[in-house]
Amino acid sequence: MSRRPSRFLLGGRRYSPAASLLLAAPFLLLVAVIFILPLATLLHESLFVPAPTTAHYARAFAEPVYLRVMLRTLRIAALVTALALLLAWPVAWAMSRSRGLGLALLGAAVLLPLWTSVLVRTYAWMVLLQRNGVVNQLLLQAGLADAPVRLLYTEGAVVLAMAHVLLPFMVLPIYSALKGIPEEYSRAARMLGASAWSTFREVTWPLALPGVTSGCLMVFLLALGFFVTPALIGGPQQMMIATLVSQQVREMLDWPFAGALVGILLVFVLAVTIAFKRAVRLDRFVGSA
C-alpha cells in the first residue's frame, strides 16, 4: 500500500491551512456536535424563549437565592484553589527534587487518583466523613470530641474533597515548572547571600509562577463547574451553580433559566481565563537563558 511515506508524518514540516483543517476535522466535528451545538441551543433558549428577552438573566441576579449560589460557587472555587496550591507545592517540590524510585512513587501517588473515577473518590470521602466514619471514630477515641461531629454536608467538607479531587491538576504544572528551574539558580542565590527563604521568594517562586498560574487557572475553572462532589458531599446549603443548573433542567424543566445560568458560568470562565492569561503573559518575557 505504501508507495511513499505520508507527507503528514514528515517532521518539522508546516502544513497548509487546508491540510491542518483536515487533520483536525474529526475532533472539531465531535466538539461541534456534542459541545458547541447543545451549548448554543441552551444559550439561544435563555435569550429567545418564549420571546427575545433578558428576563432569565435578570432573574438570576435579582433573586437572592440564585445570587448566593453564584457567590458561593466563586468562593468555594477560590478556597479549593488556595487549598490545592498549599497542598500541591510541597509535593511538586519533592517530585522535582527526586529521581528514580522516589519520583516513580510520588508520581504514582499523584496520578493514580486522577485515573480513578471522581465518583469513587467522592464516596471515599463520604465514608471518611460520615457520622460513624473513620474521622469521627478517631476523634471520639482520641477524646477530642464527646459526640460525633457533623463533617459531611458542610462547606469545609466540600472544599476539602474538591481540593483532593483536583489536586493533580495543580501538582503537575507546578512540578513541570519547578523541574525546569536549574539548580544553579538557587545555588547562585545562596552564594550571593540569600537565605533559604529569600531564595524561595526572589528566585524560585517568580520562576515557578507560570506553572503556578496555569495550575490555579485549571483548578479554579474545573471547580467552578464541578458537579459530582458538591452534589454528594454538600447539602442544600452548599449548592453550587452546576447543581443548580441540573436542578432547573431535571426538576423544574426550566430550560431557558438553566441556559441563563450556563451563560453566566461561561462569562465567569472566560473572564477568569483572560485575567489569568494576562498575568501569565507578564512572565513571558523571561525567555530562556
Add this chain to the structure above:
Amino acid sequence: MGGPDGMQGRVAVQGLVKRFGPVNAVDHVSLEVSSGEFLALLGPSGSGKTTILMAIAGFEYPDEGRILIGGEEVTWAPPNRRNLGMVFQRYTLFPHMSVLENIAFPLKMRGVGRAEREERARAALATVRLGQMGGRKPAQLSGGQQQRVAIARAIVYRPRVLLMDEPLSALDKNLREEMQIEIKHLQREIGITVIFVTHDQTEALTMADRVAVLDHGRLQQLGAPRELYEAPETVFVAGFVGETNFCEGRLARPAARGEAVMVALDGGGTMPAIAAQALPAGGRIKVALRPERLRVLPADGEGGTARVTEAIYAGNATTLMLEGQGGQRLRARVPAGAGLHEPRPGEAVRLSWQPADARAFPA
C-alpha cells in the same frame, strides 16, 4: 576590600576527604591560597576539582578535613554566611531580573538601600565594560556578556574570595582567550583571591599564579605554571599539562630524585635523563620529553637516529612525527624562522636533547 595586604582572602583546605559511596572523590587534599592569589584547580573530569570548590563554597560538606577562610573555620557554615563570590559554568544569571537587578541582588540580600544598590551595581557593570546593558534581560546578552555580568554580580559586594567553576567552558575559543586575559586583569585590579576550576590546561597556565593539578581526588602537584610544565613531579602531571613524548624502558640501578640516569629503552638503545622521583632498580620507567625540547639534526652517522614519518606544517612551527630505532613514536616541534633543519618525510635524522629536559618517572 580584602586586598593582598590583609589576611581576609586567605583560604586553607586541610586534609579534605569527600566520599561518594565507595569512591574517594577528594582524597586527603591540603592546599593554601594566599590573599590576592589566583589559584587554578586543574584536572580531568572526576578528578575532584569541582568537589573541592563546592566544599569551599559550602554546597558540599566534607567527610574529613577543614576549610578556613581568612583564618576562620567555615567547614560547616552555609554558603550564604561565607561571603564568597561565585561564577558558575552556566545558568548563572536570574532570567526574570534585568542585568542591573541581577547585580544588585547580593546587595539587596545584605540590606543595602535602593539608591546605593543602584549606584554600586552600575559601577560594577562599568568595571566589566557593559555600562549600557543594565536594562536588558540576561537572555538578550551573548554568552560572554552574561559571564561578565555574572562576574560583576560576584564582586559587587566585595567578597574576600571569588570562586569560578569553569566559567568560560561554554564560550567559543576566541572569546574564551579574550575573557581569560580580562579576568586576569580584573583580578589584579581589585586584588581579590580567585580559585578557578578548569579542565583546560592552557587556561590554567595562562591565568593562574599557581596551579593545583588533581587526579582521582589526589593532589598531584601544586606549583607555578612554569614549574608544572618544566618540572612535573608525577607522570600524570607530565602527561596532562602540555604535550609530551613518553619513552618506556628500565633502569639498572636505583636513583635518587634529581640524579642523572641512563634508561635502557625497550626497543634498544639508551636515553640520558634525570630522575623526577626516586627510582627503584629494575623497575619500569617512563621518560617524558617535550616535543619542543627534542632537537632534530641531519643524520651524520652518530647518535640515536630516527626516521621522519610525517611533517605537519602549522605556520609558526612544524610538527614532525618520528619513529625511533626501537619503534618508539615521538613528536618533535621545529619552530619556523629559526633557521633550523626541517627534514622531509622519509628522511633519517639524528635526535638530541638536554638530559635535564628528559624526566624519568616510575611507570
